[in-house]
Amino acid sequence: MxxxxxxxxxxxxxxxxxxxxxxxxxxxxxxxxxxxxxxxxxxxxxxxxxxxxxxxxxxxxxxxxxxxxxxxxxxxxxxxxxxxxxxxxxxxxxxxxxxxxxxxxxxxxxxxxxxxxxxxxxxxxxxxxxxxxxxxxxxxxxxxxxxxxxxxxxxxxxxxxxxxxxxxxxxxxxxxxxxxxxxxxxxxxxxxxxxxxxxxxxxxxxxxxxxxxxxxxxxxxxxxxxxxxxxxxxxxxxxxxxxxxxxxxxxxxxxxxxxxxxxxxxxxxxxxxxxxxxxxxxxVDLPGRFQVMPGRPTVVLDVAHNPHAAATLAQNLDNMGFHAYTYAVFGSMLDKDIDGVIAQLKDKVDHWYITALPLPRAAPIEVLKDKLIAAGVLADTEKTVTGFDTPEQAYAAAISKAGENDRIVVFGSFLTVAGVMPARRSALH
Incomplete structure (x- = not known):
């Protein structure tokens, strides 16, 4: 060159x-x-x-x-x-x-x-x-x-x-x-x-x-x-x-x-x-690994993107104590075991805010929604699945809906967590 x-x-x-x-x-x-x-x-x-x-x-x-x-x-x-x-x-x-x-x-x-x-x-x-x-x-x-x-x-x-x-x-x-x-x-x-x-x-x-x-x-x-x-x-x-x-x-x-x-x-x-x-x-400090942010509602950032990590995340969420509702901001790469990740967390989440991610190999919103439906998430009429174009939009929507006794869990990919970090940063300043 x-x-x-x-x-x-x-x-x-x-x-x-x-x-x-x-x-x-x-x-x-x-x-x-x-x-x-x-x-x-x-x-x-x-x-x-x-x-x-x-x-x-x-x-x-x-x-x-x-x-x-x-x-x-x-x-x-x-x-x-x-x-x-x-x-x-x-x-x-x-x-x-x-x-x-x-x-x-x-x-x-x-x-x-x-x-x-x-x-x-x-x-x-x-x-x-x-x-x-x-x-x-x-x-x-x-x-x-x-x-x-x-x-x-x-x-x-x-x-x-x-x-x-x-x-x-x-x-x-x-x-x-x-x-x-x-x-x-x-x-x-x-x-x-x-x-x-x-x-x-x-x-x-x-x-x-x-x-x-x-x-x-x-x-x-x-x-x-x-x-x-x-x-x-x-x-x-x-x-x-x-x-x-x-x-x-x-x-x-x-x-x-x-x-x-x-x-x-x-x-x-x-x-x-x-x-x-x-x-x-x-x-020791490491962003995005079961990172519980200060303030309310409780926000958890976790880069879990495979079933093994999702099982650990589920266990960690169980250890957190009571939260009235849990909102998930979830985006994933298409080549991941998305079904396996959902299986570990479907009983922990009330409202799914699914998002596209800025990479060609990311899973489209429609694919994530179909997999959540196939996992039986919407069989419970209290649960919801909503799609967004970016993690930032999904996170903003979750923040606007969540009460102070609720929690928001951001996971599924480094890109999902990275997409939310600037939104959190600007909210704190």
Missing amino acids: TNLPATLADWLAVLETRHSKEIDMGLDRVAAVKNKLAIHYDCPVIMVAGTNGKGSTCAMLEAVLMQAGYRVGLYSKPHFLDFNERARINGEMVKDDVFISTFNAVEEARGDISLTYFEFTTLAICKLLADARLDVVILEVGLGGRLDAVNVIDADVSIVTSIDIDHIDYLGDTREKIGFEKAGIFRPGKAAICGDPLPPQSLIDHANAIGADLWLFGRDFNYNGDKQQWNFAGRSQRRNSLGYPSLRGANQLLNASAVLAALEALKLELPVGAQEVRTGLVM
């Missing part, structure tokens, strides 16, 4: 239209450009994959390691409002000018190799983190593991948070097939941590076949607790009297235990004290 884009927005617009496929599995092209860029880390790298819980796990790692005084780089995705959210150094989003110069470097290195938006931006972020003189780097896998662009980097510790059915077209339609894909981030001789209490045999077999140092929940690490505090037990390290993570939700202790197992595996390279663990877990 002779005239390189001058702004980050222009760069992203170019990348969104360049490659013929949004997802193009395989690592050969990415690995070739990575080698040209000479991306190399002089610090420990922690890689996190999983169907659900990746973002929470990365956020906890970042918070605890920053409390311990380390210089921490984080790559996470997708973003809600600004692309810059995807790369953080010591908790601060990377600035536009750093992205632009790194994009220019990737563009020069790739030559005639075609890269998807995700591959190009992953290489750019991996390079800028490698150039930032960090003490530790945390990389969140996008889809699967084995063939995800992030997997061109060799991790010192790999975490698989959970394995459930999602992205069937790319990863397979059973937990065994998906477990094998997630296990692709494991490396010979390196710690391979699985936080899923019932890991597929395929994940265990692959870890053993390559000689990874497999840590299994219940065997190598565990937790117990009461309503006030909880305790972690690893292979040789115990952490007692811990406060609950500030991230709400039923699965967060599983995620936190995997985090502490990873820190135990790295205790020689990155020692972390007990108080730094306590403070980090209490201070």
